[in-house]
Amino acid sequence: GSAKEKAIQFYRSCMDTQQIESQGTQPLKDLLNQVGGWNITDVGNGKDFNETLQTVMGRYNTFPFFRVHVGPSPFNLKTNIIQIDHPEFEMPPKSKFKGKNYLEVLRVYLSYLKKLGDLLGGPQDDPSDSFSLTLSFISNLQQVVTPLQERQQRGMLFFLTTIKELQEKAPAIDWLSCLQAIFYPMPMNYSQPIAVHDMDYLRGMSQLIEQWPKKRVLHIYMIICLVGNLSPALDSRFQDARWELSKILYGEMGSRMISAERWRKCLTDTSSFFEPVLGEMIVQEIFPQQTKKLAEQMFSEIQDALYRQLDQLEWMDEQTRQKAKALVSELQVEIGYPAYILQTDKVNLEYQKLELNEDTFFLNVVTCLKVLRENSYLKLLQDQSQHNWHVSPWTVHSYYSIRHHMVVFPAGMFRSPFFHMEFPSAVNFGAIGVFMAHELLHTFYGYVLPGGCPTCNRSALQKSIDCLIKQYESYSFKVNGTFTLLENIADTGGLTIAYQAYKNWLKKHKEKDLPKTGLSHDQLFY
Template identity: 90%
Template structure:
């Protein structure tokens, strides 16, 4: 029905004269309905045309394509010439779209995807449950819910911790009463509460025999950062702040905040002295003393202040431990110095107070908001904006972190079943195989590599262990349930749940000691978004959390998958050759030609104006540049085999351009200038803009597909290649 403007005028006239009001209202209603219907039909036609354009007559996830398209276009700043600065072109609008979170020190696409994965876990933990009673999954959910029950936690206050402290001699800052025996208290803290004030004990792969596990001993993880991290004036402020924190803990636990004269000050002095006997990792590396092989008997002689046999028996009970038990010590000089300090302070109550401080620090995250506020205030002062991130304000984030600390296999199984079907795993494995083949082809073209080394390199790649998605054991439900069978969880007592979980972790540690070392133990959780290469195990790991939009999806065009996750795969694959780039790492190679390529890459990254140390970042820059080239070649090889390519709506980009845009989008992010400057000396990766502009400016294929004239910033005449 067509409604004319004249009809509307007539209605207005009728309203003004008061005549035929009802007929007028009916006319307006008809007009509104007609307009709404037209809009709806137009929208349906738009979506239909999109689906037809994207997928033809076949099935397709149109919503997924639209979401990907929105991500890419919303991040892009198309007013920037891609040949001038491809990072600004691909990511120029990304920061603005995430402005509510760019107050953080750093935020990037990886962080956003990780949060999406965490929200999935949150939904799974909070949703209706249908499972076997007493299962590990049910216990994980109960633990999470007890953490979320802040009303009950607040009502219980400090009483759960006070009851526990009374069992180990109390806070004992008043000087009244006799403190428990030092070694007896230490054994209790280590055995019952997994608290390690003076040294850290864990089971790990033996550095002397990779197939076996061994007890490893290292310095503890100090809550107060060492003096070496701060300038002199700043460190004095750190001491003042931490002293205030200790006094606040004492007050919260019912004691006077000042305690006896100088009790907390002396404790602080002891902590500082303990930190000073730690040998820095770089110094141990230079001395070739990363590990020291010894036995409990020898350890007792070198660091006699500790009753080593009793302490380790407490940790690994019921496993029989004797004086001949082999031990791998990380820093023997520290243990000697620690022992001397303990003997010097043995008559003081300081040792007991310090141990209780460590116990409270370990358990206070399970207490009420007063303790959380105290920890947050301390972290903010010590670590700035990063301190706020370390202790999340939103309760669900904290509870998810705590739950994953104790129930990682359970949460891993939950998220894998939710987001990582077998079809995804199969396609990911096929992609990695394609990238391996592309690398073989690239090795054949390297002029600096001799034939014998070339064949050895191919063998090295063929022997690589590839782990995609998740470690196999987490899907073995019966095995996971067995690991938690002795754990009792009560939704009413979060604090006691934490204590119970610490006990089970300790009990399970001795089982690891009895087993051969398993490469099934990853350094990352299945829901994380960071891959890695393990030199020790010659293994690459790609967790399930990475195989999601915008990095990967079964329905994405191959250009997107290879441009994002494919580049990550090639990057990690190239880390297997890290030794070839190091001095003397390839004795039969044409070292002159290789060094020329290395110098080219070093000079390139140092010329960008970010004060990047091109030598320090060389291995990562090499993997970035080579990874992009190999992933692109793998993509072209894939197309030859599979012929067809899914298309996104026509947005003025070819599939080749989409490959490079997907690569760049994966690197979009924001970094606080101060944080960026400090990371230049600690992070072997280049800043995000260089991780995009560096590789594409070394790619002739990129220049070809974006029609970049010779001599433009993204198409320099001199290009740097190692792989």
């Protein structure tokens, strides 16, 4: 079948709660037995440990000790590279809580692990002790993560290395075999380039694995990560356990992150595996070509208004002004959706190996994880000319990518209240137009930073900056005008440019009225 038919099949299997409840824990129990189950005893040697790790990473897309993904190389923007970082922990780290509160977090998480163990027939010999020791291991593993701010200060965000060097620095992991399992059938060798985000973490992780007295705990930790990754595909008892955990750890807001309505959960799960398919369906539904055309015309008008605004900046010298205009004209503008999602044949090809069964949601999730893994090696072979968006077409979130000098406005933004084909232009420019101008101004961040424009009139620029900082710090609610400066420039400047663009638009287009509001066009804009 087509990718669309498979997405619908997946969604239906998720919605079939009667079937999911009737199967209970058996699908996951069967899977756990394939990786040794909870009660493995002979895990004394590194070979067993690495074989289990290769299975959970390569077959089930689960990353207990480190996360592996493919992304654009920071050293060559046109190529992709394997990137390795610390894992995403389900349990929040100690740094997020004060001493007494953290003990409560440990107690709650331990209770959650025991509940999972009860549901899945967890470790038989003293499960409480097994889970307590595993919790202790997780806590120790979190402590070797280098905080992001420290990595930024020390210039450690990207460290270019090879598998051979990784093997020397973090020898507890069989790196070649693990990466081969993830990227199979692509051949790996010791000279394979890797970008590491936290080398100190990998060293500390390796030492912890080698020195940890009870090797069985390492296995139980891998099983817990696998269960955490796959349990959302199981019956309501698992959903309830996760919801309770989230509520206690993060409060009501955290529990809201887990969808209460089944259709929302199923839509989220389907979108995580079938994003281009859902993207195409939504674009066809909410983003006709005339919407795209009007949005592009509006953006062009905003670009023109910015060109004129640049001519009026007193602090900018002529050479910088021309460079700034070139920045605007060279900007890549993506509106609505990435082009490839409408290339149905290509999308169908991406999902051609996927075989689903409407009766078994759990096995469908496992199958989709396998296809995700297989697609990751294909990404390695692609160059970066086809830019992947950071957001889905249906999201309400625009952004500017410094790396690609590109602005993105997804189709989800071109809906009421931000935009409508029947709205007066004043409303469209005052809403989506301001977002467009805001993102456009992000291209000039460099100029306002210290030393960012050596040929500019720095005193005139500083006077404008100080004025804006003072304005934001004069509001009744507390704002750090210096800390929020770059966003404030984009907000206030974006409003000015969008308004000027609207005025220019009126010279060429007839305006609509909203007679019942009693508001002028300017009032509608603001």
